[in-house]
Amino acid sequence: MSGALSQPFIVMKFGGTSVARPENWDVIARLARRHLESGKRVLIVHSALSGVSNALEALPAAAMDGRAEAAVAEIEARHREFAGQAGLSIPPALELLFERIATLAAGIALVGEASARVRAELMAHGELMASALGLAALARAGLEPTALDARDAIAARNNGEDARAYLDNTSDADPDAELQARLNSETLVLTQGFIARNARGDTVVLGRGGSDTSAAYFAAKLQAEKLEIWTDVPGLFSADPRLTSGARLLKALSYEEAQEIATMGGKVIHPRCIGPARRANIPVEVRDTFRPDLPGTRISGAPGDDRPSLKAVSVKSDIRLVVMEGAGMWRQAGFLADVFTVFKTCGVSVDLVSTSETNVTVSLDPDPGLDTNRLDHLKRELEPLCRVRIIENAAAVSMVGYGIRRILHQLAPALEAFQDKPILLVSQAANDLNFTVVVDGPEGKALAARLHESLIGSVSQSRVFGPSWAEITGPAEAKDRRDPPWWQARRDALLDLAPGTGGLYVYDRATVASKAAAVAGLGSVSRAFYAMKANNHPALLNTIHGAGLGLECVSMGEVAHARKHVNALKPDEILFTPNFAPREEYEAALRLGVNLTIDGLHPLTQWPEMFKGADLILRVNPDRPKGHHEHVKTAGPKAKFGIALDMLPAARAAAEAAGARIVGLHAHAGSGVAEAEHWREIGTILAQAAERFNHVRLLNVGGGLGVPEMPDAPVLDLAKVERNLQTLKKAAPGFDLWMEPGRYLVAESGVLLTRVTQIKHTMSTRFIGVSTGMNSLIRPALYGARHEIVNLTRFGDAPAGMASIVGPVCESADLLGADRLMPETEEDDVILIATAGAYGQVMGSRYNLREPAGEYVLD
CATH class of the missing domain: 3.40.1160.10 (Acetylglutamate kinase-like)
Known part of the structure; x- marks a missing residue:
């Protein structure tokens, strides 16, 4: 044209x-x-x-x-x-x-x-x-x-x-x-x-x-x-919607506010793109390609509201802190200049800075190029000036807004969230746009969600704040994006099954059978073992076994349960993967003839006589932690699972001394993995490690296949997983591939039913109380997990606003779901909590002497 x-x-x-x-x-x-x-x-x-x-x-x-x-x-x-x-x-x-x-x-x-x-x-x-x-x-x-x-x-x-x-x-x-x-x-x-x-x-x-x-x-x-x-996504939000569905669309921001949100962990736009637009005074609009009629976020020279106010809570993970201490820095002119010259010479960029008379602490942004060698070099160059300590895996939680100094008093009640958390650094930005607290990495996301709920969750729509993520991606839109879940078609049966008090897990056997068949159909995988710790209901175990999968057990109690309840289960169809278990469990596994995985040197070096003539699998720590929460990451330097790669020669020597053969290598990096290439990467690490052994014939790439937590969340493409594994097979043709999916097979098959007990309105929140809580479903409290929650009695009714769904347990953590878009709700309505078939009933307790939910299987 x-x-x-x-x-x-x-x-x-x-x-x-x-x-x-x-x-x-x-x-x-x-x-x-x-x-x-x-x-x-x-x-x-x-x-x-x-x-x-x-x-x-x-x-x-x-x-x-x-x-x-x-x-x-x-x-x-x-x-x-x-x-x-x-x-x-x-x-x-x-x-x-x-x-x-x-x-x-x-x-x-x-x-x-x-x-x-x-x-x-x-x-x-x-x-x-x-x-x-x-x-x-x-x-x-x-x-x-x-x-x-x-x-x-x-x-x-x-x-x-x-x-x-x-x-x-x-x-x-x-x-x-x-x-x-x-x-x-x-x-x-x-x-x-x-x-x-x-x-x-x-x-x-x-x-x-x-x-x-x-x-x-x-x-x-x-x-x-x-x-x-x-x-x-429709624009910048007041928090990452993956942390809380109550995150609010920010309709108008100044360049400086947007820059701060992007820099402090917002991932919608790159921080570098704001500067050129600001200098040229060009307005920026952030819009949603798939929902183009939504207004999005407009970024310009003026904030949507220039009154001092909080606009967003963000969290930036994988932060490093460099802590520099020493009495010699007190009243020493030029000390900071000397320190920062070292950072410049070493090519290391500093983000946050906190100083006192005898301590200077700085944070370093995540940088793939900042490897161990560069960090060691930085430390050596700093040590003539002060004592140096590097803290890994921290998280920076930032409260971002215009005129933050003038509203610190308003933040005070919310800051109680930090009272039982070790604070590693506090920074109040010189541009008066953010107040940041650095804490241990595993605490970051949960703290950010709590702060957002306290400080922003209840604000009204305005020139700055638009609808919440839950309101934008409401039930009607979610249903249009994906085939409806099985429980919608069986709503009437579920309403009839709903207990009068407490809770009931209901599982759809057909869903389990379909998932098991999909995994069994992976042509690149020689054998798959269901991690039965996810759900040990006998009917589901038999369904999965009937599809051709074995069972992965982590205790002899699970082995005994499987052998008792699963028809025609052979010892070779059991994979036993203990972790810090007593000697007696290894002895029992060897007597039974099940596949046995060793995940530490202690059994081989301290009980060598036990393993003479045995074929063993070694669990490797691939140093590739994955997962939706720190508690489900099972690899990396802080994980208790597996043998470090550099310790494999010692493991081989110990096995040979014991008269055992290492026939397989196994790695499991974590749960909730959505990247299809992950298992190819793990298999590649194992194939390289297998070169150190003479008899390895199988590589177990673990499990952790992700399950979407929200109706519009991305779905793991199993066909793409298969393509990646086929690529691995071509590169490592001499090995059988094993896999051990757990939650993937059963999570979406299960729902938790419970009834409304009370409705409470506080100054800013609507609470919907139900008759079971963390005693039945502890995942939200333990992992920060998100489950879809609907009022099954009034399913399809128009939303009436946001609500938090809470249980009857006497704990503040008894929160099943915060900031959910719910219809008008009354006492005795049936509430359904979806994607609850994994790590639900098996983790239940009688805390407060309340009975956990029961179980029922729909055929």
Whole structure:
């Protein structure tokens, strides 16, 4: 499209999920056409297809492991699949990009290393491939976009040759008369985010999340009228909606407020993108590609409300603290200058700073490049100046708002949440926009949710605060996004089963059978064992066993229960994985002839005579912790499970001395994993470790298959898991693969039914009391888990507002769900808590001498 126009550009940026499917490009075309029809010019900046950047980032490691061909084929297949679904032929430019990726991967495999320059070029291919498809998709939609290679417009500021210059660069954002003249006659332009070019002509990238920053650079260079960031959420929120569904949409923020929220843990926009827009005074709108009619968040020079007020509570995890102490720093002129010179020399960026007469503590942002060697170097350089201690795995909980100093007195009651938590650092920002407290990592998310509930949860809608996440993604919309759960179709039967008091777990056997069949159907997995600690109901155990799965047990009590209740269960169909169990349990397992996993050196070194002639599996700690909560992460330096990789030679020697054979290696990193590539990564670690052993024939990649906690949450793609495992099989053909899913098989099959006992309205909260609580379902209190909660009696009725659902146990933690959108509710209504088939009844207790919920199976 051409024709000289004086209208300014509107820059529209679309993220990976927004461009991932062909139908999404129809939405992009419709949104662009709106602006074009109103006489505006449009420049579209886009990311790579969702997941492709991760695959490209992992490609060098795959190439060096001999898996280059399979990894390249998977990336290529992703784009061919897109073209096929869109009815597009593969553009010649895309074929050339496929060939270049294969060439680069082959070169990495040949030389056994990948320079930062090569990694940057590889990473850039994600956006370039998406551009080739996007141009064709927009043309199919009837538009005539002009292609612009972002590297011809975005020049790198850092022209060095180190890793940061290639993988985390920046650019100037001054008005660009040359670029404006070049695009003067264009009305629709398509270009890439994330990529730029240095003075030598090399491709560089702007760091992960750099597409937002690219869009801001383009907006500033073109002196655009507006920058629109289109993503998969409706805007910035007062908290991460994954922490609380009561998180409120923030309709209007100043640049400074948005910058603070993004910097302190908000992940909707990249912090770097605010600066160029602010300096050019270009308003930024954050909008939802899939709900474009929602207003989103507008970021401009003025806050929506300039009165001192709290706007958001955020949490940033995986923080490191560097604690520097010593009496010698007292009244020592220039001490801070000396300290920060060391940080500069070592290339380590400091975030928060807290000082006293004898202590300086700073926080370091998560940085993949900040490895153990760099930290050790930093510590050595600091030690001549002071004593140095590094604290890992902390979390920064920040309260963000305009004029925070003037409302500290309003925060005081909420700060009681910290009374029993060790506070590692306190920082009140010099710009008067945040008050931050650093605590132990596992405490961060729960504290942020509590603070949000106390400080923001009950505020009224205004120029700043819009609807809550629960109100935006209400039941009607959620039902449209996914097939309805089984319990909706069996509502009448469940209402009849609901107990008069207490609670009742009801399981749908058909759902369990379907999930078990899906896992049994994974062609790459030789054997799967259900982790029966998730739910040990005999009917479900028999259903799972009948589908062809074995049972994984963690105690001899579970072994005895399985042998008693499961028909025709053979010893070889049991996998016994004890942890710090007494000697007698290992002896009993060996007598029975079950598959036995050893997860520490003690049994082998202290009881060697027990294992003579035995075939054993070793549990490895892969140092890859995963999971939705610290309590379900079973790997990493603080996990009590498994043998560290560097201790495997000692384990091998101990097994040989005992006369045992190591026939398998096992790893389990945690629960609630949604990334399909996770089990391939674990298997790769195990396959490499297996090279140290002579008899290993099986690799157990563990379980932890994630289950969505909300109706509109992403669903684990089991077909993609299978593709990843097939890739692993090709790379490690000599091994059988085992798996041990637990919660995945039973969680969605179960619901907890209970009745309303009382309704209470406080100054800011509606409480719905029910007749069972954490004595039946402890996951919300123990893990911060979220379960969908509905009023089954009034299912489908219009929401009447937010409510917290609480039980009768005399504990503040007896909160089954906070800030839920509920209809008008009355005493004796039946409340259903969904996705409760795993770690529910098995973890019940008689605390307060209240009986936990019973169980019933629907056929």
